[in-house]
Amino acid sequence: MSQKFDLIAIGRAAVDLNAVEYNRPLEETKSFAKFVGGSPANIAIGSAKLGQKVGFIGKVSDDQLGHYVTQYMADVGIDTTQMVKDDAGHKIGLTFTEIISPEESDILMYRNEAADLYLTTADVSEEYLAQAKMLVISGTGLAQSPSREAILKALTVAKSLGVEVVFELDYRPYTWKNAEETSLYYQLVAQRADVIIGTRDEFDVLENHHGNTNEQTIATLFKYDPKLIVIKSGVQGSNAYTKAGDHYHFGVFKTKVLKSFGAGDSFAAGFLYAYSHDLGIETALKYGSAAASIVISQLSSSEAMPDLAKLTAFIHEAERQEVH
Numbered sequence: 001m002s003q004k005f006d007l008i009a010i011g012r013a014a015v016d017l018n019a020v021e022y023n024r025p026l027e028e029t030k031s032f033a034k035f036v037g038g039s040p041a042n043i044a045i046g047s048a049k050l051g052q053k054v055g056f057i058g059k060v061s062d063d064q065l066g067h068y069v070t071q072y073m074a075d076v077g078i079d080t081t082q083m084v085k086d087d088a089g090h091k092i093g094l095t096f097t098e099i100i101s102p103e104e105s106d107i108l109m110y111r112n113e114a115a116d117l118y119l120t121t122a123d124v125s126e127e128y129l130a131q132a133k134m135l136v137i138s139g140t141g142l143a144q145s146p147s148r149e150a151i152l153k154a155l156t157v158a159k160s161l162g163v164e165v166v167f168e169l170d171y172r173p174y175t176w177k178n179a180e181e182t183s184l185y186y187q188l189v190a191q192r193a194d195v196i197i198g199t200r201d202e203f204d205v206l207e208n209h210h211g212n213t214n215e216q217t218i219a220t221l222f223k224y225d226p227k228l229i230v231i232k233s234g235v236q237g238s239n240a241y242t243k244a245g246d247h248y249h250f251g252v253f254k255t256k257v258l259k260s261f262g263a264g265d266s267f268a269a270g271f272l273y274a275y276s277h278d279l280g281i282e283t284a285l286k287y288g289s290a291a292a293s294i295v296i297s298q299l300s301s302s303e304a305m306p307d308l309a310k311l312t313a314f315i316h317e318a319e320r321q322e323v324h
C-alpha cells in the first residue's frame, strides 16, 4: 500500500530569533529576525521543501507564536493536523542566536516549561503513524515527561507497524537533568531505531563515555535494530556505516559560512531525501552535505532550506568547478 506520508517528524516546533547584526556578542545585539525553529520542525520543513510528503506531531503554544509556527509549516506543505495547541498556557520554546564570526556562532535557548515537552501519549495517533513510511524522532523530546512517553509511544507504534524509525540525536543539554539519565533514554531509543544520525559528540553522550571511535560505537549499536548509522563531524564531513559492513565518507562543500547552526538539521533533510528515494548512501551523504552548506551560508535554519532544484544545481556547480 502506498503511504500518505514519506515521513512524519515528532517533537519540537519552536521559534528562532536570529541576530541580524553579525560579528558581535548577544549582549550587544539589538535586532533579531523571527523564523520557525526546533530541530525536528527544521527537518520537516527541509524535507517538505525538497518535495517529500511530510506530517508533524507536536505541541505548540496557543498564542501568536504558536499560530505563526503552525501556519508557516502548513504553508510549506506540511500536514499540521497533529500539531496540537497547549491548553494549559505553556509557551513555545525560543532560541536566540549569536553570530560573533563564521567560526564562532552560538545559540541561547529559552525552554522552561516549553509547550513541546507537554506532548502526551494521547496526542500520538496510531492511525496517523500508520500512514507513514518513516518516523523521525528527535532526542530532545525524550528529556522530560510527558513528551518522553509520547515519543516512546510513537516509537513502539511505529515498530509494530513496520514504519522505519530514524533517530536524530539532537542533544541539547539545557533540558536534561544528568548524563546517566540522558544516556539511558538515548540508548533505549537508539537500540530500537533503524537509522541513527548524530554528531560524534552526541554519540559520546549516548554512550556516556568520551573517546570511543566510530568503529567502537557502531559495533555496539549494530548488535541491536539499527541498520544504518551516520556520524557527522562538522567541517570534517560525515561517515555512514551499514550493518552489512559498508563504510562511506563524504567531506564538505566549501562555502562562505555565515554561522554554523542549522547544519545538522539541513544535513538530515538532504540525507533523508536521497535515502528515501533509494539514491544510495553515498549520494545521501552528498545531499546532506550540500543542504548543510547552503543553510550555513544563510541566516535561518528553516527558511534557508533548499528545494530540490536548488540543491541539485548547487551540487552540479560544485562538481563542475572541481573538474576544472
Ligand SMILES: Nc1ncnc2c1ncn2[C@@H]1O[C@H](COP(=O)(O)OP(=O)(O)OP(=O)(O)O)[C@@H](O)[C@H]1O
Binding pocket: 199, 232, 233, 234, 235, 236, 237, 238, 251, 252, 253, 254, 255, 257, 260, 261, 262, 263, 264, 265, 267, 288, 289, 290, 292, 293, 296
Ligand atoms: N564549515 C562547514 N562547511 C561546510 N559544511 C559543513 C560545515 N560545518 C558542517 N558542515 C556540514 O554539515 C554537517 C553537519 O554538521 P555538524 O557535524 O556540525 O552537525 P550538528 O552539530 O548537528 O550541526 P548544528 O550546528 O546545526 O547543531 C557536516 O557533516 C557537514 O556535512
Ligand SMILES: O=C(O)C[C@@H](O)[C@H](O)C(=O)CO
Binding pocket: 012, 014, 016, 036, 037, 038, 039, 040, 042, 095, 107, 261, 262, 263, 264, 265, 300, 301
Ligand atoms: O533546535 C532548536 O530548537 C534550535 C534550532 O532551530 C536552531 O536553529 C539550531 O540550533 C539549529 O541547529
